Amino acid sequence: MGDALGEDLLAAVVVGVLLIPQSLAYALLAGLPPQAGLYASLLPLIAYAAFGSSRVMGVGPVAVLALMISQALADAPAGVAPHDAALVLAAEVAVLLALAAGWRLDALAALLSVPVLQGFETGAALSIALSQLPVLLGSSAHGSSLLQVIDSWRHAAVPWWPLTAVYGVAALVALWLAKAPLLRGLERLMPAWRAQAMTRLAPLGVLLAAIGVAAATQAGGRGVDLVGSLPSLEWPLGWPPLDLALWRELLPSAALIALVCFVSSLVVAESLARHDGMRIDPRRELAGLAAANAAAAIGGGMPVAGSFTRSVVNRQAGARTRMAGVFTALWMALAILVLARPLALLPTAVLAATILAAVAAVFDVRPFREAWRYSRVEGALMAVVAGLTLVQGVAWALAVGVAGSIALLLQRTARPHVALIGRVPGTEHYRNVGRHQVELTPGVLGLRIDESLLFINARQLADVVQQQLAGHPETRRIVLLMSPVNRIDFSGLTALRALHELLRARGIRLDLSEVKGPVLDGLRDGGWSAWFDGKVFLSHHQAMHEDG
Known part of the structure; x- marks a missing residue:
């Protein structure tokens, strides 16, 4: 038990540092004040830990939901503050997910076949890596899909910035060396368990080293993009606006957000659980996500879901139990209050390198070969889901994946053998x-x-x-x-x-x-x-x- 808590604390430190800039970015993407992203990353983590079933799930603001929230806010009634509308959306998502858990609608998760899960996992890993590549090289390009990144890069004012690229590539190489090569070297000098613990601290060491070098060389003044000043933390606990007209107006958007929240989060949880031989309870996932969104609604946040990036980093950092999420929330709050100044000096390219190193660990083409050998149709479905996740995004990929799974089921059962x-x-x-x-x-x-x-x-x-x-x-x-x-x-x-x-x-x-x-x-x-x-x-x- 003590070893598990120690590894959870270590994972929390690594994930908490990454979570701060991500939370700010996703809040701005949704058209909300940056504080909303921070608040959505604190209480929801604790609420999910109490009710969810995945030991490595990192809930919080995610890119897909941020885009959907932005579209929902554009259709909100005139005169409503965007943050108030976001709180109502989070509350409605919580209610809808809680009702789904009560009515046992988790059975719909059976439509997520292994080809869909594996295809999504691979496509999401490639999408995340692609979205972080411009940041790693200091480009002004951005986007969350292949087409968006290519189009943005073609029109980027700054295709890449050499000094930023040096930080990013150096951090990426250091993180690669800190895995197998460093572990083998340390195991010659100390017990295996201590060597593994020190290896897991390597990402944090890279971050601290980058902060030190950036401060010593005044990297921000040389064009290197830094995390920058963090907003003050003033926790506005309270109920979302109880305007029935507003709730009714936002309900259709909330229903779609709730569906994408559950399906995408369950895909993340089950994809990572398969690697560790763990079992995910879809009904508990509904309850955990409902609790997390309720916490976001009363804690000044925005709708949240399971993040593939943070979940992968959490797993790679050694998280053993859901307490890692609680420790992450506590560490993040402490970091905002105490470490705001040094974190402001962290180059964003180093954060991108940390994310790239994490998603590279889950990228695997073997399941595609195995699926193709066993069933050409299922292998093709896996490849299509991966491609759509990369090119079009999660919503399209999951829709086509579920439709394809249903079509295969109907084909095989339409004529009794x-x-x-x-x-x-x-x-x-x-x-x-x-x-x-x-x-x-x-x-x-x-x-x-x-x-x-x-x-x-x-x-x-x-x-x-x-x-x-x-x-x-x-x-x-x-x-x-x-x-x-x-x-x-x-x-x-x-x-x-x-x-x-x-x-x-x-x-x-x-x-x-x-x-x-x-x-x-x-x-x-x-x-x-x-x-x-x-x-x-x-x-x-x-x-x-x-x-x-």
Whole structure:
């Protein structure tokens, strides 16, 4: 426990330093006073730690939400202060996410398949690296997508600034050396656990060294962009404006922000959790994000979500529990109050280098190769999501990813797979005749239904069975092995009845075997005893050898 708290404290120091300039930048991007970004990075971290499930999630202002907030504020009623409107948005997002948690709408997270998660993770890493590249080189270009950065760089007044680039590249090299090479060297001199702790302190050491060099060389006067003076911290705790007209006007924007907040945050949490073998609870994520936005609403902030950048840095810095978020908030508040002057001297290029080093650690092309080998379609979906995240942004990528996952699901389940099965000689096991040497029972056709019977595929049931029946005209009885069927909805019940009537008209009896208890209960509740005149058998072997 003590080791975990120590590593959480170390991660908090590293992340807190990065969080300050990011918070200021995202608040300005949203059209809000810079203090709003700072306030949105304090209480929300503590609130998420109390209710969320990810141990490394860094909540706070994020670029995607900042852009959406800016658009929502542009449509706000005239005369409303932008910060007041942002507080209302945060409160509405909190309410909507809390309702979603209460109504268990977290089940929608099942639409985020592994290709979507992996594609988003890779695309987000590339997008973040691309957005930080101009900062690293001292360019006036900016943007959060490939097209934005390219267009901005083409028209940039300052394509790059040599002295700034020196700071950025030097910091990047130092951070790379501070990982494996430094760790190997320190492990020769001290115990492994101490060497790892000192290696994790390396990013903070690079930041402090950069501050010292920048102060000694008066880098700000030589054109190097610095973090600059921080705003004073005057915590305005209170309720957001209770103007019903304003709440009603902003509700559509809040609903869209809440959706993007949950989906993008869950993608971040699950992407990072997969690396550590951890489990994310989507319902707890809804509750944690609801609490974080409620804290932002009463703490003078703005709508918040999970940040991929800060979460990756938090993980790379060694965070072990959600207490890292609490320590980050406390350290950030202390840094604003005590370390405002030295932090103002930190070159922004060094911050960009720290972010680049963090996202480089999660970039991996192996899942793309593995997905392509296993399923070309899923591999292509992964690549499309990654590309859209890089070129168009998170919203487009997630929309296309979810739509693609649904399309693949519908394609695979729209036609139920029904296999002709026979007995493995000398056993009571029945297998697909196309894959095994089996024995068929004369006059009895054994078929295994490999899908639940739902509205998606139910209409195809009779056609599929008739195709099997066409090759066995002597059949007098059909036995459906139902063990793979987990559910039959009303469309499935209707299709089963239609198949029953079709076979009865041809003088063929329909029997079922190995029906699961909940499925059989549903059939009984649906009144199937009024029309079903076949039998239900406990085992398929018994059904195939029933005399009458």
